[in-house]
Amino acid sequence: MPHTLATHRYLTLAEGLFGPLTSKTANSAIRYLPERIVAVLDSSQAGQTVQKVLGFGGAIPVVGTIEEGLRGAPTALLVGIAPQGGQLPEAWRGVLAAAIAAGLDVVSGLHFYLGDDPELAALAERAGVQIVDLRKPPSALPVSHGLARDVEPLTVLTVGTDCNIGKMTAALQVRDALRTRGARVGFAATGQTGILIEGWGIAVDSVVADFISGAAERLVLQACHGNDIVLVEGQGSLVHPGYSGVTLGLLHGTLPDAMILCHLPSRTFPYGGNGAYSWMPLPGPPDAVRLCEAMVEPLKPSRVIAVSLNTWDLTDAQARDAIARAEDETGLPATDPVRFDPAPLVDAVLAEQARKAERREAGRGGSGG
Amino acid sequence: MPHTLATHRYLTLAEGLFGPLTSKTANSAIRYLPERIVAVLDSSQAGQTVQKVLGFGGAIPVVGTIEEGLRGAPTALLVGIAPQGGQLPEAWRGVLAAAIAAGLDVVSGLHFYLGDDPELAALAERAGVQIVDLRKPPSALPVSHGLARDVEPLTVLTVGTDCNIGKMTAALQVRDALRTRGARVGFAATGQTGILIEGWGIAVDSVVADFISGAAERLVLQACHGNDIVLVEGQGSLVHPGYSGVTLGLLHGTLPDAMILCHLPSRTFPYGGNGAYSWMPLPGPPDAVRLCEAMVEPLKPSRVIAVSLNTWDLTDAQARDAIARAEDETGLPATDPVRFDPAPLVDAVLAEQARKAERREAGRGGSGG
Numbered sequence: 001m002p003h004t005l006a007t008h009r010y011l012t013l014a015e016g017l018f019g020p021l022t023s024k025t026a027n028s029a030i031r032y033l034p035e036r037i038v039a040v041l042d043s044s045q046a047g048q049t050v051q052k053v054l055g056f057g058g059a060i061p062v063v064g065t066i067e068e069g070l071r072g073a074p075t076a077l078l079v080g081i082a083p084q085g086g087q088l089p090e091a092w093r094g095v096l097a098a099a100i101a102a103g104l105d106v107v108s109g110l111h112f113y114l115g116d117d118p119e120l121a122a123l124a125e126r127a128g129v130q131i132v133d134l135r136k137p138p139s140a141l142p143v144s145h146g147l148a149r150d151v152e153p154l155t156v157l158t159v160g161t162d163c164n165i166g167k168m169t170a171a172l173q174v175r176d177a178l179r180t181r182g183a184r185v186g187f188a189a190t191g192q193t194g195i196l197i198e199g200w201g202i203a204v205d206s207v208v209a210d211f212i213s214g215a216a217e218r219l220v221l222q223a224c225h226g227n228d229i230v231l232v233e234g235q236g237s238l239v240h241p242g243y244s245g246v247t248l249g250l251l252h253g254t255l256p257d258a259m260i261l262c263h264l265p266s267r268t269f270p271y272g273g274n275g276a277y278s279w280m281p282l283p284g285p286p287d288a289v290r291l292c293e294a295m296v297e298p299l300k301p302s303r304v305i306a307v308s309l310n311t312w313d314l315t316d317a318q319a320r321d322a323i324a325r326a327e328d329e330t331g332l333p334a335t336d337p338v339r340f341d342p343a344p345l346v347d348a349v350l351a352e353q354a355r356k357a358e359r360r361e362a363g364r365g366g367s368g369g
Numbered sequence: 370m371p372h373t374l375a376t377h378r379y380l381t382l383a384e385g386l387f388g389p390l391t392s393k394t395a396n397s398a399i400r401y402l403p404e405r406i407v408a409v410l411d412s413s414q415a416g417q418t419v420q421k422v423l424g425f426g427g428a429i430p431v432v433g434t435i436e437e438g439l440r441g442a443p444t445a446l447l448v449g450i451a452p453q454g455g456q457l458p459e460a461w462r463g464v465l466a467a468a469i470a471a472g473l474d475v476v477s478g479l480h481f482y483l484g485d486d487p488e489l490a491a492l493a494e495r496a497g498v499q500i501v502d503l504r505k506p507p508s509a510l511p512v513s514h515g516l517a518r519d520v521e522p523l524t525v526l527t528v529g530t531d532c533n534i535g536k537m538t539a540a541l542q543v544r545d546a547l548r549t550r551g552a553r554v555g556f557a558a559t560g561q562t563g564i565l566i567e568g569w570g571i572a573v574d575s576v577v578a579d580f581i582s583g584a585a586e587r588l589v590l591q592a593c594h595g596n597d598i599v600l601v602e603g604q605g606s607l608v609h610p611g612y613s614g615v616t617l618g619l620l621h622g623t624l625p626d627a628m629i630l631c632h633l634p635s636r637t638f639p640y641g642g643n644g645a646y647s648w649m650p651l652p653g654p655p656d657a658v659r660l661c662e663a664m665v666e667p668l669k670p671s672r673v674i675a676v677s678l679n680t681w682d683l684t685d686a687q688a689r690d691a692i693a694r695a696e697d698e699t700g701l702p703a704t705d706p707v708r709f710d711p712a713p714l715v716d717a718v719l720a721e722q723a724r725k726a727e728r729r730e731a732g733r734g735g736s737g738g
Contacts, residue, residue: 111579145645146610205579210480212578212614238617239667241515245581245618252613276514283667294663298608298652 003075003105005132005199009036011066011074011104013095017081018042018053018062020312024164025109026080028193030057032172038072039063040080041095055312066098076105076132078196079114088112097123105130109192111206134192135203137215144213148220149255149300152360153186153227154353155220157256158234158308161288163243164271165264166338167234168194170308170345173337174260175231177346183353186223188232190216190250204253205235205246212246216253229353232256238291240270241277248295255300258352259292260345261285261330264310265322286329306348307334372444372474374501374568378405380435380443380473382464386450387411387422387431389681393533394478395449397562399426401541407441408432409449410464424681435467445474445501447565448483457481466492474499478561480575503561504572506584513582517589518624518669521729522555522596523722524589526625527603527677530657532612533640534633535707536603537563539677539714542706543629544600546715552722555592555599559585559619563602573622574604574615581615585622598722601625607660609639610646617664624669627721628661629714630654630699633679634691655698675717676703 003009012030014023018040030037030050039061040050046064050057063069066077077099079092088110096106096114100123108114108131115121115131124131148155156174158167168191178185187194189201202215216232223230232254236243263285270277283291289304296302307326311319319336326334333344372378381399383392387409399406399419408430409419415433419426432438435446446468448461457479465475465483469492477483477500484490484500493500517524525543527536537560547554556563558570571584585601592599601623605612632654639646652660658673665671676695680688688705695703702713 111577143611143642145642146648149648205577207578208480208574209576209578209581209615209618210574210612213611238664239621241621241624241668242512242582243579244621245614245616246578247614248607248617249578249614252608252610255610273512273514279515279518280668287667291663291667294660295607298656298660299610299649 002130005107005196008076008105008107009038009072009074010076010078010107011038011069011072011099012040012078012080013092014040014042014080015092015095016042016044018045020054023081025193025196026078027054028168029078029080029196030054030060031169032197034058034060038074039069041066041069066095066102070102074104076107079106079108079110088114088117093119096120100124100127100129103127103129105132107132107134107196109134109196111135134195135206137202137207141207141211142214142218143210144217144253146217146255146299148217148253151220151224151230153224153230154258154349154356155230155232155254155256156258156260156349156352157232157251157254158262159251159259159288159292159304160234160237160262161282161285162264162267162271163236163240165262165267166308166310167262170260170262170337171231171233172197173342174345174349177342178229178349181346181350183229183350184227186225186227186230188219188223188230190219190233190235194233204250205243209245212249213253216250220254229349234262237288238295239283241280242272251292251296252299255296256302257356258303258305258349260306260308261289261292261304262308262310263288263326266313284329285326289330304332305352306345307332308345309334309336311336311339371499374476374565377445377474377476378407378441378443379445379447379476380407380438380441380468381409381447381449382461383409383411383449384461384464385411385413387414389423392450394562394565395447396423397537398447398449398565399423399429400538401566403427403429407443408438410435410438435464435471439471443473445476448475448477448479457483457486462488465489469493469496469498472496472498474501476501476503476565478503478565480504503564504575506571506576510576510580511583511587512579513586513622515624515668517586517622520589520593522593522599523627523718523725524599524601524623524625525627525629525718525721526601526620526623527631528620528628528657528661528673529603529606529631530651530654531633531636531640532605532609534631534636535677535679536631539629539631539706540600540602541566542711543714543718546711547598547718550715550719552598552719553596555594555596557588557592557599557601559588559602559604573619574612578614581618582622585619589623598718603631606657607664608652610649611641620661620665621668624665625671626725627672627674627718629675629677630658630661630673631677631679632657632695635682653698654695658699673701674721675714676701677714678703678705680705680708
């Protein structure tokens, strides 16, 4: 049987860019699918372990060539980096061709669809392998009608003060902790890395603009099946000069019952564009909370119920300070769910779920009596 | 020489849907390119004049067949309606084929690209005619870097309390009046109808979601050339459940110096989806002003400077009442620039232009002395 996103063993391409902040897709695959990552390909750091480069990931080796990577018997080459704009660097063609020639599928999160590249498509066909473009959206999407606003499960969207600060990671950490506590939790993946990890989803930044909310609506409805809580992976921020449209469309398509605000304390201006946004100061958590709540309020009241910090670049003491400051500024529970116990976020979600269940029960009682 | 968007004479297809609110593209073409509309095709109203159906447009005939329409010697069939979702109604294939066979180009604002339809593309190639899809965006768009925030001309974006209430029309009425007063005015078209009228532009609702702001940025920079004022056609609304992402991306790509709020007093819930949004009350002008200003503030302070009302369905007395109420509620000048003199909007724009010129002059003086 051919391999799928649920079974692939990956050789992960991160050539020249493997690092804590520069290889988002690779790093998340390592965090959430560690048993399926056989090696990372980055010739500039060959011989290292993933643990040494990222601070997690254990003994997974960083290799310098495809040939070395094949020793771990991968079934697919994962393109583990997603440069802004998402074009295919010409230097990668040789690597991709070699991987295809070696019988590997190619799984990519680039904006540029590798499957649409005539040269690569021809090579893949000849070799009998698949090219999977994680960002490629389904062809027929609806315009949102707001159907997600009153689904039965509790819906929680991760929002943020910026893009690329850990909205997917926060949702996945909360998901795993909720499952440990016995909750039935769905995860609606909205970006290439989330889709890679979960095995399904829609990259909402890649759909035609009119259908951003419609894609989110469809994802939420689908993630509801068999679940009591649905966590929706957030994207971007409401004030990012490049990506805010995706963020608002996702918010209005999801119409969440509650939000978790994600924040990277060390970030001072919007991410991306090689510093092109240094003219703009980022909002702090209190402003971001107000903005998110104000922008969903006209459609459905929804509150930020907790703050998830990304403190990867701080010391333990600094991280604890940042968490205390976020709690103080917002009046909400806060933690770094990767570094510390995600319990404060999980408790907030479960309390919200109980409140929603009570409201539904009261509503039923009211209409019945 | 082949005809272009700047020279075509149109037979306008509005089959079964020709009316004040149901054939937006057709109606705007009639308003702004009346000398180039030879007839409207709607067999359900054949024999009428456009004036009788719309209340403007004079003696342009409504015809029931392609053959009748050809009597006016059109050079293109204009698809004059744009249903939500934008699929090609199967019933139109015969009409399109007949138009192509008669040697007409086809100009379409549908989401579905007629040029990508194998059957129509083959017919067009055989007949030696062009299919122009107005919504089809350029293939390579940038992610916005916020470059539009400090261009030399005054930039004004039309925003609104809902979609489909006259944001393009308001901008065009102001443009025409400003030109009458001698201003050099650029118009950045962001939708299929604006592109049809202006001859260039990008349908921002049709670009890949990550590039909404980038498309707007590119349009603004291009419209600046040789102009002192740039009017940007707005789209949707910040609280439309289906389209808000497009609206925010456009706002953050444009980063306008000022905004004109468009409002249809008779509208009570968001447009579209066959009433699917009746669960949501529309914000009034004061709330919409606050929301628009709050959402651009973190990137660049910008104010709503006037309110443009669409009173097509009110009596004169009701229209004057609505204008007085909007002025009273918002403290801003207001008018219906189609029904009445657009001067209040034009004066507000020119005053803002003078203020921007003063600020720039003061900035230069400060840095020099």
